[in-house]
C-alpha cells in the first residue's frame with residue numbers, strides 16, 4: 001500500500017512573501033532549521049521557491065539580488081493525494097529535495113521532502 | 126532484504142580542505158549541485174562538514190568566518206556495510222540530510238543522502 005503525500009508531508013510550513021530580501025529568507029531558513037522556503041504572492045499563491053542552495057550560490061557569485069530575481073520560478077509541486085513513489089520520482093528527475101504541497105488555488109498547505117520519505121525507511125523493522 | 130549503504134551511496138564525492146574559504150565551499154556546492162561538503166585535513170581525514178545551510182546561516186547573521194569556524198565538527202557518518210534503515214534513523218534523529226561514508230581511517234569514500242534513500246521508493250512499482 002503506497003502512502004500518499006498527505007500521510008507523509010509536514011503540515012507546518014514556513015513561507016516568505018515575494019517583497020522580502022535574501023537576508024530575510026536566510027534568517028527564516030536558519031530559525032526553522034529547514035532548507036526550502038516557498039515564496040508566495042500578496043494573495044498567498046505559490047510563485048517561487050528559494051533554498052539554502054540558492055543563497056549559497058549567491059555567496060559563490062558574490063551576487064546578492066532581490067528575492068524574486070534569485071528564487072526559482074518554475075516550482076515543482078505535489079498534491080495531497082499523490083502517491084509518494086510519484087513524488088520520489090519527481091525529486092529524482094529534477095535533483096531537488098523538497099516539494100511544496102499545493103491546493104487547486106496554489107495555496108501552500110504542506111511540504112514533502114526527501115527527509116520525510118527517508119523516514120519511511122527508518123521505520124522498517 | 127534491507128539494502129546496505131554501499132549499494133545506495135554515491136561514490137563520487139567532492140570534499141574541501143580545511144584551509145579554504147566559505148566562498149570556495151559555496152563555489153563547489155554551486156558547481157556540483159549538491160548541498161553537503163565534507164571538510165578534510167591535510168592528510169585526507171574527515172574533520173568537519175559544511176553545507177548550503179551553514180552558508181545561508183552566515184548570510185543570515187552577516188558573519189563570514191573561516192571555514193573551520195563555520196563548519197560542523199562533530200560529523201555524523203555512515204559505513205559501507207551499514208543497513209540503510211540504520212542510516213535513515215540517524216538522519217531523522219539529528220535532522221540532517223546527508224552522511225559522509227568513511228573507512229576506518231576516516232577517509233571519505235562516499236556520501237549517502239536522504240535523496241539517495243528516497244530513490245528506493247521512486248523505484249517501487
Ligand SMILES: C[S@@+](CC[C@H](N)C(=O)[O-])C[C@H]1O[C@@H](n2cnc3c(N)ncnc32)[C@H](O)[C@@H]1O
Pocket residue numbers: 036049050051053054071072074075076077094095096097098099100158159160
Ligand atoms: C538542483 S537543486 C540541488 C540541491 C538540492 N537537491 C535542492 O533541492 O536544493 C538546487 C536548485 O533547485 C531548486 N529547487 C529546489 N526545490 C525545488 C522545487 N520544488 N521546484 C523547483 N525548483 C526547486 C532550488 O531553487 C535551487 O535553485
Ligand SMILES: C[S@@+](CC[C@H](N)C(=O)[O-])C[C@H]1O[C@@H](n2cnc3c(N)ncnc32)[C@H](O)[C@@H]1O
Pocket residue numbers: 033034035161174175176178179196197199200201202219220221222223224225
Ligand atoms: C540541523 S541541519 C538542518 C538542515 C538540513 N537537514 C541539513 O542537513 O543541512 C543543519 C546543520 O546540520 C549540519 N549537518 C549536516 N549534515 C551533517 C552530518 N552528517 N553530521 C553533522 N552535522 C551535519 C550542518 O552543518 C548544519 O549546521
